[in-house]
Amino acid sequence: MTAAPLASVLFVCVHNAGRSQMAAGFLTHLARDRVEVRSAGSAPGHEVNPAAVAAMAELGIDISDQKPKVLTAEAVQASDYVITMGCGDACPYFPGKKYLDWKLEDPAGRGLEAVRPIRDAIRTLVEGLVAEINAKHAAN
Numbered sequence: 001m002t003a004a005p006l007a008s009v010l011f012v013c014v015h016n017a018g019r020s021q022m023a024a025g026f027l028t029h030l031a032r033d034r035v036e037v038r039s040a041g042s043a044p045g046h047e048v049n050p051a052a053v054a055a056m057a058e059l060g061i062d063i064s065d066q067k068p069k070v071l072t073a074e075a076v077q078a079s080d081y082v083i084t085m086g087c088g089d090a091c092p093y094f095p096g097k098k099y100l101d102w103k104l105e106d107p108a109g110r111g112l113e114a115v116r117p118i119r120d121a122i123r124t125l126v127e128g129l130v131a132e133i134n135a136k137h138a139a140n
Helices: 019-034 050-057 073-077 112-139
Strands: 007-013 035-041 081-084 098-101
Touching: 007 019, 007 112, 019 035, 019 050, 019 112, 050 112, 081 112
Parallel strands: 007 035, 007 081, 081 098
Antiparallel strands: none
16 A cells, blocks of 8 residues: 655646656656646646657656646645646736746747756756655644
């Protein structure tokens, strides 16, 4: 029997094709089944950015099977953390959720060289999030 997840996290960006997909990939990789991970977009694209897929593959994280998903109020309501990345006011607000806004460049239309620093910034932010979730769980 597996334990209940320590937290649920929703990553939101406009197209759900780059930043939020990389963040979800990192969190899934780092936290495994200890955290429930979702991602969505306020205006989802048709596919995950190939440069984002390639950048993550360089680190051994496969996000090639992911598809952009539309942001729903249900996804927000089911999450403990809602992390936005440039989706503006499109994200519904529910009391009791922790909202974070990560200022990250949009990798849309950029090549692998330009996506790597965005990927690395996301990894640093996700590592901090994992530490926060672990510390919060340890304090309870």
